[in-house]
Amino acid sequence: MAISVGGSHVAVDVAHLRALASRLDEAASPLEEASLRVPTYSIVGDPHITTLLDDLRRATNEGLAETRALAAALRSAAHELEQQEAMAARVIESLASQLVAVTAFCAVRLGLVLAPGLLHATVATLSAWAALPESWREGITDTARELGHGAAPLLSHPVVLGAVRSAFDLVDDAALGALGLPAPLVSALGDSGLGLSGLDSVAAGITTLAALAGVSGVAPVLVHQVGADARRGVGASEVEAPLGVADRVSRIPEPATPIVIERFERSDGSEWFEVYLAGTDSDAPLGGRQPWDGASNIANAAGLPSSSLQAVRAALLAAGALPGSDVVFTGYSQGGALATRLAESGEWHTLGLVTVGAPSGGTPVAGSYPAIVIEHRDDLVPTLGGSRAPTRAVVIVGEGIDGGHPPGTVLPAHELERYESTAVEVDASDHPSVIALIDALPKATQSGTRTAYTAERVTAE
Amino acid sequence: MSHWLGSAPPSTLDADAAASRAAELRAEAARFDIIGDMLARAHGAMPNALECEGWLGRTRTAFDARLAVLASETLKGSHYAGIISEACTTMAREEEDRAALLSAMGAAP
Numbered sequence: 001m002a003i004s005v006g007g008s009h010v011a012v013d014v015a016h017l018r019a020l021a022s023r024l025d026e027a028a029s030p031l032e033e034a035s036l037r038v039p040t041y042s043i044v045g046d047p048h049i050t051t052l053l054d055d056l057r058r059a060t061n062e063g064l065a066e067t068r069a070l071a072a073a074l075r076s077a078a079h080e081l082e083q084q085e086a087m088a089a090r091v092i093e094s095l096a097s098q099l100v101a102v103t104a105f106c107a108v109r110l111g112l113v114l115a116p117g118l119l120h121a122t123v124a125t126l127s128a129w130a131a132l133p134e135s136w137r138e139g140i141t142d143t144a145r146e147l148g149h150g151a152a153p154l155l156s157h158p159v160v161l162g163a164v165r166s167a168f169d170l171v172d173d174a175a176l177g178a179l180g181l182p183a184p185l186v187s188a189l190g191d192s193g194l195g196l197s198g199l200d201s202v203a204a205g206i207t208t209l210a211a212l213a214g215v216s217g218v219a220p221v222l223v224h225q226v227g228a229d230a231r232r233g234v235g236a237s238e239v240e241a242p243l244g245v246a247d248r249v250s251r252i253p254e255p256a257t258p259i260v261i262e263r264f265e266r267s268d269g270s271e272w273f274e275v276y277l278a279g280t281d282s283d284a285p286l287g288g289r290q291p292w293d294g295a296s297n298i299a300n301a302a303g304l305p306s307s308s309l310q311a312v313r314a315a316l317l318a319a320g321a322l323p324g325s326d327v328v329f330t331g332y333s334q335g336g337a338l339a340t341r342l343a344e345s346g347e348w349h350t351l352g353l354v355t356v357g358a359p360s361g362g363t364p365v366a367g368s369y370p371a372i373v374i375e376h377r378d379d380l381v382p383t384l385g386g387s388r389a390p391t392r393a394v395v396i397v398g399e400g401i402d403g404g405h406p407p408g409t410v411l412p413a414h415e416l417e418r419y420e421s422t423a424v425e426v427d428a429s430d431h432p433s434v435i436a437l438i439d440a441l442p443k444a445t446q447s448g449t450r451t452a453y454t455a456e457r458v459t460a461e
Numbered sequence: 462m463s464h465w466l467g468s469a470p471p472s473t474l475d476a477d478a479a480a481s482r483a484a485e486l487r488a489e490a491a492r493f494d495i496i497g498d499m500l501a502r503a504h505g506a507m508p509n510a511l512e513c514e515g516w517l518g519r520t521r522t523a524f525d526a527r528l529a530v531l532a533s534e535t536l537k538g539s540h541y542a543g544i545i546s547e548a549c550t551t552m553a554r555e556e557e558d559r560a561a562l563l564s565a566m567g568a569a570p
Contacts, residue, residue, distance in 0.1 A: 020508050027506035031535070034499035042545070043489055049548050052541045059538035060500065066531050067507075293480070 017078040019432050024071035033069055035060040082390075097214060216287055217295030219457050221307045223314040226452040227258050236451045241444035242274060245372060246423035248354050250328040252416060255281035255292045257452040258335065259312055261319040264448035272326035272351055272442050273319060275342075277312060277335025279357070279416065291457040292334060300337050301359070301385070309338055311455035313347075319451055328352040328442060332416050333381055336360055336373075343367065352441045353393065356419035359385035365393040370440040374422055376400030379413040394433050398422040476567055479560035486553035490546045497542035505537040 038060050042053045053083050241264050242248045251274075258278035271383045280297060284290035291307035299306035321327060327348040331339030336358025343353040344367060353371040362385050365371040371393035375382040378400045388395065400413025400422075411419065426434060509532065510525040 017511075020511060023506055027503040027535075030499040030502040030506070034496045034503070034538075037492060037499075039489075039492070039494050043485060044545075044548055044552060046548065049545055052545055056538050056541040056545070059534045059541065062497075063500075063503070063531060063535050063538065066527065066534075067503075070527060070531065073524075372553070411475050 005217050014078045014081050015431070015433065017074045017081075021071040021074040021394075022432055024067050024074070026178060028064060028067040028071065031064040035064050048229070102107055106132040120402075141434070150271075160227070216459075217293075217297070217299030217306050218304050218310075219287075219291075219307050219459060221291050221311045221314065222456045222458060223259070223311050223318060224311070224454045224456070225318065226454060236449040238447050239450035240447050243443070244427040244438050244441070245354055245374075246420060246427045248274070248276070248328075249356055249374075249420050251276045252330060252332045252335065252356075253278045253452060255279065255284070255290070257454050259315045259453040259455065260450060261315060261321075261453070262448050262450045263319060264444040265446065266442075266444065270326070272318065272328065273311065273321045274328045275316065275330065275339070276442070277308075277331035279331075279333030279335050287457075287459070289456050289459060291455050297334050297337075297359075300334065301362070303341075306338075308334060308455070308458045309341060311453070312338055312342060315453040315455070316348070317452070324349050326351050326442070328354075330354040331358060332356050332419065333358060335413070338361065340365065343369065343371070356416070356423065357381050357414050359383075361385035361388040364389040364391035364416065366391075368392070370424065370433070370437040372396065372437055374398065374419060374426060376413040376418065376422065380411055381414050394437055396422075396426055396429075396434070398425065441443045468540050476560050476563035479513045479556050479563060483553045483556035483560060486549045486556060490553060493546035493549065497539045497546060500539035500542060504532055504539060506531035507535065508534050 035057075039053070039058045040057075042049050044050075239262055242251060242262075251260060251262075253276055255278045258281075260276040262274040262276075263271055264274070278292060280294065281292045284293035286293055287295045291311050296306040296308040300309065303440050316325075316327070325348050327342075328351045329339035329343045329354075331337070332355075336355030337360045339353060339355055340358065340360040340363045342348070343350040344363065344365065350367055350369045352369055353365065354370075354374075356374045357376065357379055358373070359381055360373070361382065365373075371391075373391070373393045373395045375395065375397050376399065377397050400415075400418050406412050409415075427438065429435070508528060510528060511521050
């Protein structure tokens with residue numbers, strides 16, 4: 001399990017160096033106290049004791065200075081490593097951006113030339129398919145399906161996932177290149193340059209086009225409290241406060257009731273809310289009544305007020321959370337991306353953030369609350385958020401699948417159960433940054449209330 | 462019945478001064494005990510080496526060497542504090558014995 005503080009690619013080393021610097025700080029504290037207590041002269045007249053006292057004073061003072069110097073040097077080295085890594089990434093992305101822009105430019109022009117021929121070939125292929133006997137078509141379809149299953153393990157291969165992450169970083173450059181912008185200008189506008197274009201701008205374009213086609217990821221929603229009785233107003237059940245990361249991850253709901261909100265009171269009467277958000281409903285039709293769908297995913301990537309985001313806001317209001325209320329957000333997949341956006345929105349006072357398998361690389365954590373981002377190295381979904389921008393969150397990368405790709409599964413490393421297992425490992429971690437974050441999450445001594453919500457997109461039908 | 466045979470009997474002031482000196486030495490011993498504990502705590506908190514994968518070889522060796530020197534010096538400091546504390550305790554015990562003797566002699570008729 002790799003733990004990264006700041007989301008850098010050289011995270012393991014950087015986190016380790018910072019942890020060592022913290023240990024030296026811990027050592028400096030008693031050294032400083034000792035140096036203040038060492039007297040300047042000895043009340044014992046013995047010259048041997050006077051010499052020992054001088055040695056002790058020197059060891060304490062110089063030890064303190066050296067400890068502080070080493071801690072500072074380690075922090076400086078960690079910072080330098082991050083800077084070098086970021087610079088190398090920018091150079092590589094700039095070159096790749098220009099290459100992709102040129103390729104897209106050529107491909108579009110070539111496509112325009114070849115379009116009549118391609119159209120003719122497509123029509124011919126479809127006609128030939130229709131002319132085939134039913135049994136032949138079924139056989140070909142089955143073979144294609146088997147080939148697809150055979151390719152499924154590739155979706156969990158780290159090299160393929162790295163390529164996907166890079167491809168998502170460059171998709172905006174390809175779009176600008178296809179529009180005919182010169183390659184150097186594309187590079188200057190993109191992530192490696194001014195940052196004016198990016199995955200979010202492409203996603204915004206897709207959302208707009210989808211809306212024109214009648215599929216809206218930003219349509220309004222209705223939120224219903226599960227089990228709510230209009231007369232008695234019930235629907236909440238009693239629940240103990242969550243302990244640590246694994247307990248929070250285990251409370252993430254299924255997409256059918258995608259929002260769960262718990263309310264706890266502290267001994268001084270103040271309250272805080274724990275919000276748990278589900279991942280995408282893979283069976284939901286695009287732009288249908290279920291707002292936890294692909295259309296909301298694209299709207300989220302575009303930074304737009306997706307239907308699922310609106311639903312969480314509405315549920316929080318219904319649960320009694322006011323602007324500025326204390327809230328801890330926990331989410332899986334799309335729920336994790338939502339949790340990150342809401343935690344960063346400033347609408348509530350965020351007390352903590354826990355995400356698992358979320359495509360949230362483009363939404364860095366800038367707030368000073370405890371934030372833990374858990375990903376699996378072999379999970380495709382987090383790569384869809386592109387490369388991770390520098391973040392204050394502690395990023396933990398674990399292994400989703402051990403011992404090969406389980407048969408009959410497409411994205412096993414993305415399964416919530418596997419993330420629950422990783423979360424247990426996180427709780428057991430002895431990494432100082434992780435321990436500090438878990439300790440910083442709120443705790444309650446008395447039980448609270450739990451309420452689940454369903455959400456329904458208001459469609460044009 | 463005992464009698465003082467010297468030129469003049471020791472005063473209770475001498476006994477008090479010895480007791481006060483003994484208390485001072487005890488306090489000094491306690492102070493060095495605390496200093497020793499602090500240095501031992503600092504030594505315990507220190508990493509032995511960077512133990513960092515992928516870290517530049519020679520730089521890491523230099524860092525490790527400095528960490529080793531630092532840990533060794535801190536441990537030595539703790540040892541020095543222990544010796545000084547022990548010396549203070551021994552002297553305090555001598556002063557206490559002296560104070561007791563002087564007090565006994567001063568109290569004799």
